[in-house]
Amino acid sequence: MSLSPPDAPDPEPEPDCRLPYQVAVFARRISAAGEFDRATFLLLDQLAAGGPANVKTLAAALGVDSSTVTRQAAPLLRERLLARVPYPADRRAVRLALTPLGAGRLAQVREQRLRLVAELTAAWTADERAVFCALLERFNDGLRKRR
Template identity: 80%
Template sequence: MSLPAPDSPTDPGCPDADSQLPYQVAVFARRISVAGELDRAAFLLLEQLSATGPANVKTLAAELGVDSSTVTRQAAPLLRERLVARLPYPADRRAVRLGLTPLGAGRLDQVRQRRRELIAELTAGWTSRERAVFCALLARFNDGLLDRR
């Protein structure tokens, strides 16, 4: 499979990209979530905690672009499954942060590995340039969503 030239007005594989792109993005989000055996919200919350370390709900909400009640709701099953734990602030024992547990870190590593394997399988017939272009365009798309916050 080769990509059309950047100036190409249409891609024969997606003749109506403007109307199909929202659908394709939604399908991608659902399928990658199911394939990883961890829902999208849980995956993103665990990824954030892995990247930044323990954080309070308000900080997590700001970093994820959602409100605090959403983070609280998303964290509840992760707390029950012991993938995340409530940790006290050293300076204020009344306040808590959410932190990734060793079990949560292991589960996140498993999901990351399964997703890498799935993406490698799905893009096995692609050139390294096609994978790089897809990654760059997807990152640009996601960055555009961040800019809208």
């Protein structure tokens, strides 16, 4: 039984209780804002940043198992967003590379996300955007270091 008056607002939950929910909502909604799911975006983004790579290298960079990268890459290869390219030192080995089509689609999704973030933070000051970015980066770094 509550001791609060009947018309009193419920007390605001502690930030530590709200944060996991807000992070989950953010991840779901930012993925929905683009045409790529989170895993696809991260895989293509990694290849755009680092160039062609083998599955093991990609798995380590993304913090997932090699079989996960193989599974994620399969539909991207079929859609011609990725291609298999020979490894110069060993023609038997292959690496995954972003195709021009994949690079173009990635650029479109990045632009969509930039527009969304600009829209959502339009009323924020430059300092507020900088603080939010710094805290989110710190949060993500903490997750990365846990691997």
